Amino acid sequence: MFRGLRALDGLTVRIPRGATYCLLGPNGSGKTTFIRAIVGLIRLDGGDLHVLGEHVSSVRSLYPRIGYMTQHRALYPDLTVQENMEFFAGLYGIDGQRRKRRIAELLEMVELSDHRDRLAGALSGGMYQRLSLACTLIHEPELLLLDEPTVGVDPALRQSFWMYFDQLASEGKTVIISTHLMDEAEKCRIVGYMRSGRMAAEGSPDEIMQLAGLKPHLELLLEDPERDASLLRSEGYEVEVSGGVVRIRIDKHAQIKEILEIISPLDMRLREPSLEEAFLTLSGVA
The missing domain is CATH 3.40.50.300 (P-loop containing nucleotide triphosphate hydrolases)
Structure with a gap:
């Protein structure tokens, strides 16, 4: 004390x-x-x-x-x-x-x-x-x-x-x-x-x-973001569209291949969660 x-x-x-x-x-x-x-x-x-x-x-x-x-x-x-x-x-x-x-x-x-x-x-x-x-x-x-x-x-x-x-x-x-x-x-x-x-x-x-509930996500540049986002949602993916970029949360990297079999992005980036994001989440800041 x-x-x-x-x-x-x-x-x-x-x-x-x-x-x-x-x-x-x-x-x-x-x-x-x-x-x-x-x-x-x-x-x-x-x-x-x-x-x-x-x-x-x-x-x-x-x-x-x-x-x-x-x-x-x-x-x-x-x-x-x-x-x-x-x-x-x-x-x-x-x-x-x-x-x-x-x-x-x-x-x-x-x-x-x-x-x-x-x-x-x-x-x-x-x-x-x-x-x-x-x-x-x-x-x-x-x-x-x-x-x-x-x-x-x-x-x-x-x-x-x-x-x-x-x-x-x-x-x-x-x-x-x-x-x-x-x-x-x-x-x-x-x-x-x-x-x-x-x-x-x-x-x-x-x-x-x-523990912080963080998952990796894909950022996709698509020719028709709304159409492809709707298609991915119908397959059970968690998707959001912002500024013409489609973001998809994934549970495992094997899902990337599955996603590419559904749509054909113009460009793609994988973003891994960071420990800093987990720190902020567990701190109640994020």
Whole structure:
């Protein structure tokens, strides 16, 4: 409870190992509170929480197995990139050649190898995020908790981050990510949509879109839109005509062939539903 507000209310979540799991939802929905609870930064008023097979109260044994990247600036501004990396490596007892190798490969991944002597406090926002992620990964955690990790990161590097996250998941590690970016949520194996402290919907991106009642549709340019729309309706299709364009909702892609056997469009475009549309629908906006 926060000043009478129940931040996580009746929340039940089971996240499998080896998955990329996206926490999606509007500001104030409870995403960050949930992540903070996982790492033991918030004491729960009720309920039960187990992390990596252990009760969350087992903080000492859990911390070395978890990597947590917070939204807030958690690095030391007066230390260089290299020194921050060495500090976090030391916290987890990583030394010698292993430390040297691990720092080198992570700085290369986040494209900071040429900036290792710069002070963290002098980095741009995007570069700071990259260093923060590298420090979070230094001890090769089994569970990675990333609170909006790609804010300020350019699209190309963001793509390389996601390739790395997918690699971690393929190795059996679990990656939990909170984000407002719909294209990132679509990359995850499981999406949990939170609203007002509750899990409003959970499943794969396709399952979330089905929960929102969204379906793909065809946009057809036809010589006689009204005539062909009437013909398609007689075959049981859900059709609307707008601006001379015929739109048909379909349940499965195999129906496209069936439609083309009924009419001959001048042009055709298939529009797949997006997770953003599902987000707006579940939020009651659309």
